[in-house]
Amino acid sequence: MKVDLSDLKAVVCGGSDGIGEACSKILASNGASVIIIARNKDKLKKVIKELDTSNNQNHSLIIADFDHPDNLTKILDNELGHAIDILINNSGGPKGGVLLDSKSDEFITAFNRLLVSNQVITKCVVPGMQKQKFGRIINIISTSVNQVIPGLGVSNTVRGAVSQWAKTLALELGDSNITVNNILPGYTKTNRLKELAENKATQNSYSVSDIMEEWASSTALKRLAEPIEIANAVLFLASKEASYITGHNLSVDGGRYKS
Ligand SMILES: NC(=O)c1ccc[n+]([C@@H]2O[C@H](COP(=O)([O-])OP(=O)(O)OC[C@H]3O[C@@H](n4cnc5c(N)ncnc54)[C@H](OP(=O)(O)O)[C@@H]3O)[C@@H](O)[C@H]2O)c1
DSSP: OOOOOTTOEEEEETTTSHHHHHHHHHHHHTTOEEEEEESOHHHHHHHHHHSOOTTOOOOEEEEOOTTOHHHHHHHHHHHOOSOOSEEEEOOOOOOOBOGGGOOHHHHHHHHIIIIIHHHHHHHHHHHHHHHHTOEEEEEEOOGGGTSOOTTBHHHHHHHHHHHHHHHHHHHHHGGGTEEEEEEEEOSBOSHHHHHHHHHHHHHSSOOHHHHHHHHHHTSSSSSOBOHHHHHHHHHHHHSTTOTTOOSOEEEESTTOOOO
């Protein structure tokens, strides 16, 4: 299947690193113009320079912090004045830790970053999508939606809420030909995964490579994912061809989930 995103405009949140960076690159290399949003300007600028422009696309960046969604509306209203076809909701994962050790403000930060920000950004782009009767909203969540991950108490909690938010949105937007789907990545080789392994290693007497090996062996495919393997699934859901898929949780986890 050949995907053609020519003339489409995509927003990739957290598009400057890891899974988001891979999404930015694959959407651009299939013809889309991409706006990437994150906090660090230098990282954003570096990725923008690496995006494919062979289809005469215009790529741009927005600096924003999803931990403070109240400021987002103003920033995005100024910057997202044009119609958006594809929105990838994605950001950094919450701090790890056992649920009962987690403090209230860790929950508030995680909900702001991963749920309230999704809501604010989605509200900015939906009127344009409704007008053009086309839209693709894809949320990067986690396999913890299906099977919680020990030691990620706050994350497990907020991921379930994001999945329910997305399902509700899919029902509300279907009659405007806007699809809403979730990608549930498994263990993917990014800075986030490295950080989680380093934290786990300091708490236990394992090495980072032992932990990575244990994670890899918990999957059917016996390996970690490359970010591009997650982005390939995002590309399909963003395509016009994925026209009858909505409200879906798609695990891209090498068979981690045992049900
Ligand atoms: N990697 C995995 O194995 C895995 C598995 C399941 C789920 N996930 C989830 O998938 C998502 C992406 O993971 P990843 O591994 O690609 O993470 P990553 O490599 O850490 O990249 C995170 C991206 O989000 C941006 N970001 C982080 N915090 C932000 C904030 N407060 N406001 C705006 N932008 C922010 C980062 O840029 P700046 O720092 O410059 O803002 C970066 O572009 C996370 O929610 C993660 O928990 C990852």
